[in-house]
Amino acid sequence: MAELSYWQAILRAHDEEMARDPLVFAMGEDIGVAGGTYKATTGLYAKYGEKRVMDTPISENSYTGIGVGAAMLGCRPIVEIMSVNFAWLAMDQLMNNAAKIHYMSGGRIRCPLVLRLPGGTAHQLGAQHSARMEKVFMGVPGLRVVTPSSPRDAYGLLKSAVRCDDPVVIIEHEAMYNLKGEVPDDEHFTPLEGSEVVRPGKDLTLFAYNISVHWALAAAERLAKEQGVEAEVVDLRALKPLDRTGIAASVRKTHRAIVVEEDEAAVGVGAEVIAILNEECFFELDAAPVRVHARDVPTPYNRRLEKASIPNADDVVAAARKLLGR
Amino acid sequence: MDATDQKRLLREMLFARRFEERCAEAYQERQIGGFLHLYPGQEACAIGVLEKARPGHDYVVTGYRDHIHAIKSGVDPKAVMAELFGKETGCSKGRGGSMHIFDPDRHFMGGYALVGGPFPLAAGFGKAIQMRGGDEISICFLGDGANNQGTFHETMNMASLWDLPVLFVCENNLYGIGTAIERATVEINQYKRVAPYRIEAAQCDGQDIDVVMQHAETAVNYVREKRRPYFLELMTYRLRGHSMSDSGAYRSKDEVEQWARRDPIGIYKARLVAAGVLSEADFAAMDQAVQDEIEQEIIPFAEQSPEPAVEDLERYVYVEGGCTAWQN
Ligand SMILES: Cc1ncc(C[n+]2csc(CCOP(=O)(O)OP(=O)(O)O)c2C)c(N)n1
Ligand SMILES: [Mg+2]
Numbered sequence: 001m002a003e004l005s006y007w008q009a010i011l012r013a014h015d016e017e018m019a020r021d022p023l024v025f026a027m028g029e030d031i032g033v034a035g036g037t038y039k040a041t042t043g044l045y046a047k048y049g050e051k052r053v054m055d056t057p058i059s060e061n062s063y064t065g066i067g068v069g070a071a072m073l074g075c076r077p078i079v080e081i082m083s084v085n086f087a088w089l090a091m092d093q094l095m096n097n098a099a100k101i102h103y104m105s106g107g108r109i110r111c112p113l114v115l116r117l118p119g120g121t122a123h124q125l126g127a128q129h130s131a132r133m134e135k136v137f138m139g140v141p142g143l144r145v146v147t148p149s150s151p152r153d154a155y156g157l158l159k160s161a162v163r164c165d166d167p168v169v170i171i172e173h174e175a176m177y178n179l180k181g182e183v184p185d186d187e188h189f190t191p192l193e194g195s196e197v198v199r200p201g202k203d204l205t206l207f208a209y210n211i212s213v214h215w216a217l218a219a220a221e222r223l224a225k226e227q228g229v230e231a232e233v234v235d236l237r238a239l240k241p242l243d244r245t246g247i248a249a250s251v252r253k254t255h256r257a258i259v260v261e262e263d264e265a266a267v268g269v270g271a272e273v274i275a276i277l278n279e280e281c282f283f284e285l286d287a288a289p290v291r292v293h294a295r296d297v298p299t300p301y302n303r304r305l306e307k308a309s310i311p312n313a314d315d316v317v318a319a320a321r322k323l324l325g326r
Numbered sequence: 327m328d329a330t331d332q333k334r335l336l337r338e339m340l341f342a343r344r345f346e347e348r349c350a351e352a353y354q355e356r357q358i359g360g361f362l363h364l365y366p367g368q369e370a371c372a373i374g375v376l377e378k379a380r381p382g383h384d385y386v387v388t389g390y391r392d393h394i395h396a397i398k399s400g401v402d403p404k405a406v407m408a409e410l411f412g413k414e415t416g417c418s419k420g421r422g423g424s425m426h427i428f429d430p431d432r433h434f435m436g437g438y439a440l441v442g443g444p445f446p447l448a449a450g451f452g453k454a455i456q457m458r459g460g461d462e463i464s465i466c467f468l469g470d471g472a473n474n475q476g477t478f479h480e481t482m483n484m485a486s487l488w489d490l491p492v493l494f495v496c497e498n499n500l501y502g503i504g505t506a507i508e509r510a511t512v513e514i515n516q517y518k519r520v521a522p523y524r525i526e527a528a529q530c531d532g533q534d535i536d537v538v539m540q541h542a543e544t545a546v547n548y549v550r551e552k553r554r555p556y557f558l559e560l561m562t563y564r565l566r567g568h569s570m571s572d573s574g575a576y577r578s579k580d581e582v583e584q585w586a587r588r589d590p591i592g593i594y595k596a597r598l599v600a601a602g603v604l605s606e607a608d609f610a611a612m613d614q615a616v617q618d619e620i621e622q623e624i625i626p627f628a629e630q631s632p633e634p635a636v637e638d639l640e641r642y643v644y645v646e647g648g649c650t651a652w653q654n
Contacts, residue, residue: 065447106419
């Protein structure tokens with residue numbers, strides 16, 4: 001078992017898949033000669049050459065579309081968009097083409113595209129470089145959306161995504177590329193569907209994904225120490241489709257739920273999870289589920305304001321105490 | 327080209343005309359729904375270009391006015407008509423409709439509704455061909471209006487930068503719906519717009535199929551041999567409205583009549599008659615045979631085919647087992 005950082009785990013997945021299948025190729029801005037904005041493709045250009053590790057012009061919509069076209073003919077493109085904010089420019093190709101071609105063709109054409117999107121609030125990058133877009137993608141039939149919270153999953157989800165016949169959007173987090181964690185030495189695949197209980201508990205469930213898993217885990221630790229509360233932490237991991245069964249199963253055990261998300265609340269993951277709880281296990285709930293989420297503002301530059309705009313472990317602890325009446 | 331091929335080409339254009347006219351009737355009878363964009367007037371473009379390519383081998387993509395490009399690519403006209411009727415036997419199983427004809431078996435990679443959307447897809451096919459190392463080319467048919475999308479410029483740049491084997495065919499029919507080209511575009515000669523991307527380009531008459539084929543041959547050979555993009559602009563005109571819901575208010579009767587005199591079928595037929603390849607009577611018989619085929623084979627097939635089952639509504643959103651199949 002090796003300790004790898006998030007970016008090294010992504011790099012390893014790229015490397016293994018590219019070595020295995022000559023039709024796997026990577027494209028994106030500065031991913032080749034420069035090695036990638038977050039180093040996730042370092043060294044691949046030297047190893048696989050410019051036809052398979054393509055530095056693209058700054059044309060998000062069209063290089064995404066080139067990825068879609070190549071995927072339709074059986075290639076396995078891994079497209080990196082430098083920042084999730086720039087993915088707005090690629091919406092047409094992603095939403096109108098990648099997501100719909102399999103359906104519109106009556107299942108006759110597949111689009112095994114992988115789109116990697118670094119996102120989230122990092123460190124004072126300002127409003128146009130700090131955002132989450134999962135709520136946009138997870139509402140779209142035909143797309144799969146996954147989001148790794150650890151190096152192990154960053155590796156395993158990319159591996160699975162490359163092999164998947166559907167288009168997969170992977171939402172990574174800019175503040176996690178240097179996060180270290182254990183990644184098994186053996187090749188492995190993280191499922192693109194289903195959630196994972198990353199800390200079992202019985203008193204309440206903290207649903208989280210991506211960076212918020214870490215806040216939830218820190219909060220669960222403190223709740224155990226300070227309150228004697230056993231919080232279960234569920235890493236949602238796959239946002240499209242969401243794991244209805246796993247979400248309901250946890251709450252049938254704990255009867256209380258908090259959704260922790262870095263994103264603004266409106267029309268988001270929390271709203272969806274709570275709707276699922278209503279539909280699947282309403283009468284199992286001992287209290288109304290709540291959301292811990294970002295404030296409804298464009299991300300500010302000032303460090304204090306920026307920090308205040310997104311939640312943290314303290315907010316999760318406070319919400320849990322309130323929910324439990326302690 | 328010998329007389330047999332000449333007669334076949336004339337028949338293909340005539341078939342395209344009658345097929346589309348029959349679609350309009352079926353639309354009026356509400357057997358076809360949605361948006362319907364028909365091709366009369368532009369037949370020499372798709373048929374002339376693809377005559378010089380290798381349909382079924384080369385990959386073809388286009389916009390929403392896609393029936394004839396599909397048929398010339400070898401898609402069964404019965405499956406196209408059934409698709410328009412929304413039937414399970416349609417080439418997209420009734421899930422696509424008029425604007426979304428697909429047949430990967432014939433390398434017809436689709437009709438797309440968003441203007442300019444297919445440019446990058448065509449380049450992506452070129453990229454895949456390049457990676458696989460085959461001798462296919464990718465052929466993208468779009469209109470003049472599409473060239474004002476960002477995808478036009480972005481794709482021309484990348485196709486040239488990366489030596490992608492793509493033939494871009496611009497069917498310049500002088501209008502984007504009701505907006506005349508000079509009211510939307512500074513450089514009305516579309517082939518000049520790819521010069522900054524160092525893409526070889528030419529402009530020619532799109533109404534005379536012999537002229538189209540002559541230029542298409544050069545273009546196709548260039549892309550196939552040089553493995554580089556090429557841009558061919560065909561000057562053409564649609565004789566009907568943009569879609570079935572077009573007022574026509576933006577064009578003068580005079581203009582439409584002038585172009586009707588340059589009807590591609592009329593031009594080619596007159597040439598073949600003058601050369602003694604076929605007589606007026608032969609042409610009338612050909613026309614009858616085409617209409618009989620449509621009426622006796624194609625329409626009944628579309629009418630009698632079953633609709634998709636409602637239970638199958640959610641089928642094809644994802645590839646069945648597509649996320650785990652490789653694990654077994
Ligand atoms: C992105 C987008 N914008 C607008 C439309 C509406 N629309 C459909 S066809 C069309 C005109 C396109 O003109 P052109 O590219 O010249 O094609 P033509 O129909 O003349 O062959 C427009 C504006 C659309 N389908 N997609
Ligand atoms: Mg036009």
